Amino acid sequence: MIAIIDYGSGNIAAIANIYKQLKVPYVITNDLGELAKADRYVLPGVGAFDATMRYLNDSGLVATLNEQVLVKRKKVFGICVGMQVLAESSDEGSLAGLGWIRGRVRAIDASLIPASPKLPHMGWNSVVPKADAPLFAGVDAEQGFYFLHSYYFDAADAADVTATVHYGKELPCAVAHGNAFGMQFHPEKSHTNGVAVFRNFAEL
Amino acid sequence: MLRSRIIPCLLLHDGGLVKTRQFKEAKYVGDPLNAVKIFNEKEVDELMLIDIDATAHAQTPNFALLKGLAVESRMPLGYGGGVTTAQQATQIIASGFEKVSISAAALTRPALIHEMAEAVGAQSVVVTLDVRKNKLLPGHTIYTRNGTEKQKASLLEFCQQAVELGAGEIVINSIDRDGEMAGYDLELAKLVRKTVSSPVTMLGGAGNSTHMQELIDAVGVVGAAAGSMFVFKGPYRAVLINYARPDRLV
Numbered sequence: 001m002i003a004i005i006d007y008g009s010g011n012i013a014a015i016a017n018i019y020k021q022l023k024v025p026y027v028i029t030n031d032l033g034e035l036a037k038a039d040r041y042v043l044p045g046v047g048a049f050d051a052t053m054r055y056l057n058d059s060g061l062v063a064t065l066n067e068q069v070l071v072k073r074k075k076v077f078g079i080c081v082g083m084q085v086l087a088e089s090s091d092e093g094s095l096a097g098l099g100w101i102r103g104r105v106r107a108i109d110a111s112l113i114p115a116s117p118k119l120p121h122m123g124w125n126s127v128v129p130k131a132d133a134p135l136f137a138g139v140d141a142e143q144g145f146y147f148l149h150s151y152y153f154d155a156a157d158a159a160d161v162t163a164t165v166h167y168g169k170e171l172p173c174a175v176a177h178g179n180a181f182g183m184q185f186h187p188e189k190s191h192t193n194g195v196a197v198f199r200n201f202a203e204l
Numbered sequence: 205m206l207r208s209r210i211i212p213c214l215l216l217h218d219g220g221l222v223k224t225r226q227f228k229e230a231k232y233v234g235d236p237l238n239a240v241k242i243f244n245e246k247e248v249d250e251l252m253l254i255d256i257d258a259t260a261h262a263q264t265p266n267f268a269l270l271k272g273l274a275v276e277s278r279m280p281l282g283y284g285g286g287v288t289t290a291q292q293a294t295q296i297i298a299s300g301f302e303k304v305s306i307s308a309a310a311l312t313r314p315a316l317i318h319e320m321a322e323a324v325g326a327q328s329v330v331v332t333l334d335v336r337k338n339k340l341l342p343g344h345t346i347y348t349r350n351g352t353e354k355q356k357a358s359l360l361e362f363c364q365q366a367v368e369l370g371a372g373e374i375v376i377n378s379i380d381r382d383g384e385m386a387g388y389d390l391e392l393a394k395l396v397r398k399t400v401s402s403p404v405t406m407l408g409g410a411g412n413s414t415h416m417q418e419l420i421d422a423v424g425v426v427g428a429a430a431g432s433m434f435v436f437k438g439p440y441r442a443v444l445i446n447y448a449r450p451d452r453l454v
Contacts, residue, residue, distance in 0.1 A: 010300045013275045046297060047325055110401070115424055117403040120327035120372045123425070124249055125206045146250070146280050147206075148302055148327050167206060189280040189302065191247045 002026040002202060003038030005065075007055045009046040011079065014188040018195055024202045032064045040074055040201070041065070044188075045081030049105060049151075050093030052081050062098065069100060075179045076100070077135075077201045083175065083182030084153060092151055100180040102156035108149075112168030120150045121167045127185075129174065133162040134204055135181060136174070138196045145185035145193055147173070152184060207453035208420050211429040213252040213407055214239055216285065219269075222256075223431050225383030227334075227351040230256075233435040233443045236273055244278045246447040251281050252305075252375075252407075252429055254332075258286025259308050260350055265292060267299055274300025284332055290319040297324045305330035305375065308348035311355050311362070314369055321370025331366040332375040332407075335359055337389070344392060351379045360399045367400045374400055375429070378408030385411025385432050390422045397423040405429050417450040425454055 002019060004012055006028045019026040026042075029035060045052065056062050068074045078086045087097045090105035097105070110118040126144040129136035144165070152171045155161050163174035165185075173184045181201065187194035214221050214236065221239055222230040236253070243251055253273070258265060265286050274281055283296050284305030293304040304324065309316050310331050320329045334351055335344040346355040346362065363374050376396055378389045388409045396404050405427025410416055416428040428450075437444035 008298055010274070010298045010302075013271070013300050014277065017275050018278075047294075047323070116397060116401040117425055118401040120403070121206070122327065122373065122403045123206055123209045123427075148280065150325075150327055186280065186302070189278065191244070191278050194278065 001038050002040050002042060003035050004028045004042045004044065005035070005061065006030040007052070007059070007061070009044040009082070011044045011046065011186065011188045015042055015044060015198065018188060018198050019202070022195070022199055022202065024199075030059060030061065032060060035061070035064055036068060038074070040204075041068070041076040042201070043076060043078040043082035043085070045079050045083065045085070047081060048092060049081060049084055049090040049097070050095045052085050053093065053095040053097060056085065056098070057095075065098070069180060073179050075201070075204055076181065078180070078182040079188070080149065080184060080186060083184055084151060086175070086180055086182045087153055090151065101160055101175050101177040101182065103154050103160070103175070105151050106154045107151055108171065109168055121147050123147065125165050125167065127163045127165050127173055129163040133174065133176070135176075135183070135197050135200045136163060137200050139193045143193060145187060145190040147185045149184055153182065205454055206425055208425050209249045209405070209427040210416060210449045210453075211250045211252050211405065211427055212243060212248060212434040212447065213254065213429045213431045215431065216253060216255040216269075217257055221435070223383060223435050227379050227382055231441075234445065236269070237276060239445055240273050240276050242445045243447065244276070248279050248447055250427070251277065251279055253281065253283050254305070255283075255285030256350055259348070265296060267295060270296060270301060271299040282330055284330070288316070290316065290323040293320045293329070294323050297328055303328050303330050303373065305332045307332045307334065310366060311346065311348060311357060314365060317366055317369035317371050321372075326370045326372040329371050330373045330375055331371040332377060333359065333362065334377045334379050335392070336379045347379060360395060363396055363400050367402045371402065373403045373405060373427070375405040375407060375427070381409030383432050384409060387411065387415045388419045390418060393419055393423050393426070397426070403427060407431075413448050413450040417452065420450065420453065
């Protein structure tokens, strides 16, 4: 059972709908007991880094998720800001992240982008996944995914970067370390490529 | 490489979808949920929905309808119409939309742009400006409330101000070209492109993929939005939801 962690994030319904159509069992919840019963997690994202961390801290989700992810080694998949909070810290806020994947979320350097439009990075862009990245199996990398962001995950260990996107320079757009996975773009709004990613996560 | 976005723009009116000509003669073109499903099948880049009743009738957005559309949508969604507070913007994002657009409310109270950016992030804040080309003097004039209210603000200055306040995207909608299907106002597109560094989307005038190609050739990576060309087919404007992209998107 996949638990889609419910903290009022808008993309929850679209993610749930994809799993429904894939006939993958899922539950949308922020109930700590219910969460402990799931065997993997999707952490959607919306809004700002600090607002997300504040919710995760105040709701008691951090302790539960730390236990499930770090001790019980259950798989977790963060999307957009849900990916950014996997980092240790962010240029966008002052709170500490979950720190499951080492690195800092940084602002994209607009001065490296030769022509307007500069920021936000908005639209469909190709990605370059690592050959063995399991979540990208069956993905058309040239077609890529829908991006909408001004910050990116600067991983401390290059080995944790599972895909890059070119925007000004090569930026990490997907990361993974052990049982934690994250993507900056919006797979839930990226048609067949996005559906492939969610199916891959369910089958990991 | 980042590609131009080819965006169908659908107008919500009395619970259905309509298409106008120069903001008049609203013609019924279908059901919004059905349109979202068809555009899913066609793997559309992005979809823009504008409720043309909301501001005109001082209504708040129809959150129940928006939520129903967002659940089905496999593509990013933008919404505009009747948004006057950051709280409403938050609610629209929480309904599953990626972007929220304001127009009249941005001109009445520009600080709202900043408040929305604080609440949902600049990447999700869109300022849409409906404009008419001036008849005698050079330049364009901004209008609100479905083209009925003339605004004093200078177009290019307001674009700049909107981006400074936190707008992540500027949409320019040409009233004169709405529904005419004779091509975008390329000179206007170039002016706006030069003025702001944020993403820009042009709406009004596209009749075919060649028009979109002309826009991309003129300004580079851009949002090319259209209504008529994605809902009508043939010289008699038979209603048929369709989608096509130009060959080159960068």
